[in-house]
Amino acid sequence: MRTIPSSIVIGIGKGGSCKTTLATQLSGIWSSEGKRILLADLDVQASATKVVGLDPRAHGDGRHLMDAVMYGDDLVTVPARENLEVVVAGRHTKTLSHHLVTIDNGIDVFAYPFEKLMASGRFDRIVFDLPPSGSSRLADLAMQTGKYLVVPTSSGVDNIDGLRVLAEELETLESDIVLLGVVMMKILASAPRKRVETRAEVADVLAGVADPFQTIIREAGAAYDDSRRAGLFLHEYAEWASTVSVSDQISSRIKIPANLADLAREFYELADEVDDRIALAERLLAEAEAAEAGR
């Protein structure tokens, strides 16, 4: 099996399960903390590309990855922030996905451009934003070559069946990818006891398959949408909002959602937790390798 070093796949899950939200906000926080991040958008919808403020059509419309995989070109990355570059998706992402269905060495040709970039030392981490499960060959290849996997779920809340389907999918994964955990997204914050119960329920359904992260991302659609309209990551928008006085809010009729700061804090906590689980996984993998070598 081939593994792209330091790659984190955000995936598995139906449309709207918050894959892109998670991939982009984590990338934004990590890059703001000084990690050099490559955010690779593998979805023809190019949602991650747009969330970071890039227009796919102005940046090749998915051509960069297609040319790297199909013609061996160096993979072009587009700067979005300090320490954050993007592999832009778009119209050509679909062409690439179709092409990859027709060839036998898909894993090798997909992984190679990313491995080469990581070998160049320009990045500390690659974050892959996947399209909905089962919709693209690119998603399968990322699952087969990624090192770590983080799975968002918002289905557990009112739909335990959705979680069971997810647990089955995870159990039958044909990949060496290390599942770091499941993130519960869009959970109502107004009922703390219910949150604890929901977490226990999710942990129960996923027992033996995956461990939910401690941090739960609250339901805060308006705060999230405002940050998108402002073209900012949540943590950037929350920082800006903290500089706007109440009198300014009233005089300019800006309404900053009350739960914005909490939502931003939860993403910071989650980013730390993912860091911790990566560190733990690295240690365990190194120990396993050492044990293997000593045999």
Ligand SMILES: Nc1ncnc2c1ncn2[C@@H]1O[C@H](COP(=O)(O)OP(=O)(O)OP(=O)(O)O)[C@@H](O)[C@H]1O
């Ligand atoms: N904390 C939140 N509370 C409520 N809604 C949210 C929150 N965060 C994101 N959303 C909304 O959830 C929706 C789904 O988000 P997202 O695009 O990340 O899903 P996705 O899994 O990437 O979807 P797709 O499979 O189509 O790529 C978006 O409409 C977004 O506005």
Ligand SMILES: [Mg+2]
């Ligand atoms: Mg998406």
